[in-house]
Amino acid sequence: xxxxxxxxxxxxxxxxxxxxxxxxxxxALLGLYGSNFRWIVGxxxxxxxxxxxxxxxxxxxxxxxxDNLDSITFSFDGTIPAKxxxxxxxxxFGTIIDGIGNSTVGSEQVELRTxxxxxx
Amino acid sequence: xxxxxxxxxxxxxxxxLILVIVVVGFVMAAALSFFLFGTRTFTLGSNQAKIQxxxxxxxxxxxxxxxxxxxxxxxxxxGAPGTGEFMVxxxxxxxxxxxxxxxxxxxxxxxxxxxxxxxxxxxDSTAGKYFVIFSATGVEKDRDYTIASTMLLENNQASTLxxxxxxxxxxxxx
Numbered sequence: 001x002x003x004x005x006x007x008x009x010x011x012x013x014x015x016x017x018x019x020x021x022x023x024x025x026x027x028a029l030l031g032l033y034g035s036n037f038r039w040i041v042g043x044x045x046x047x048x049x050x051x052x053x054x055x056x057x058x059x060x061x062x063x064x065x066x067d068n069l070d071s072i073t074f075s076f077d078g079t080i081p082a083k084x085x086x087x088x089x090x091x092x093f094g095t096i097i098d099g100i101g102n103s104t105v106g107s108e109q110v111e112l113r114t115x116x117x118x119x120x
Numbered sequence: 121x122x123x124x125x126x127x128x129x130x131x132x133x134x135x136x137l138i139l140v141i142v143v144v145g146f147v148m149a150a151a152l153s154f155f156l157f158g159t160r161t162f163t164l165g166s167n168q169a170k171i172q173x174x175x176x177x178x179x180x181x182x183x184x185x186x187x188x189x190x191x192x193x194x195x196x197x198x199g200a201p202g203t204g205e206f207m208v209x210x211x212x213x214x215x216x217x218x219x220x221x222x223x224x225x226x227x228x229x230x231x232x233x234x235x236x237x238x239x240x241x242x243x244d245s246t247a248g249k250y251f252v253i254f255s256a257t258g259v260e261k262d263r264d265y266t267i268a269s270t271m272l273l274e275n276n277q278a279s280t281l282x283x284x285x286x287x288x289x290x291x292x293x294x
Contacts, residue, residue: 012139012143015143016143019143019146019147019150022147022150023150026150026154030154030157033157033158033161034161036161036165037161037164037165037168040165040168040169040172041168043172044168044172044265047172047175047176047267048266048267048268051179051267051268051269052268054183054269054270055268055269055270055271058251058270058271058272059244059251059270059272061272061274062244062247062249062251062272062274063244063246063247064247104266
């Protein structure tokens, strides 16, 4: 109660110092506005790079260019209750095709990899 | 106690009043510039997001459907899709162009706005395959965004495609 009836106010110097501190803090947070915009633009460059990588993969598929011969192994080792244990392995041979795309502006790079099953 | 304060006849001096106005003015000016900067950045960001989103959607739709097309015919203008055919068309003679996508049912049409929109066809003679190059450019104020995609027409069997031509529309069946 006594504090609320305190007649002493702020001096001008105190008010100005408070305002200066407020501005300094606000300027520090100002960067957040800009980074939002940069992230949006960066996402656009990334999409551009993805499409460039997809184009490269399509070109390689057309000409039959392969980067690696490989296989994918699927294992089914499920144990079904009250039944005989099942264990199967399926090996699929095929080729791996890599595509690397760059954005025309900016420095986004995307690497895509696809697997095409092939009868050997 | 309170009554005594309310009946206080002492005012503020002119100097105090002017000082308060000046300090408040400075603070408000700083706050306003922050606000305006924030609004400007938001508008710029949402415009950029809009053109990117539209270009991304267009390339996704076109590449997903065109990739598995069996017969493709490209025309300069005027053709209409037959039964069971899809059509991707550039609408308008001058920018901004719209991309119109017509499904066989005919009840779904989608339009996006672009400053530049082109379908181009290339032919790889060693592979004996056709490619469709699709590119869309959106412009908003001083910002521009281009997305280009090349699609292999893997299942293409019957086509009227002339490489190196700029087509306004591509009609295809699946």
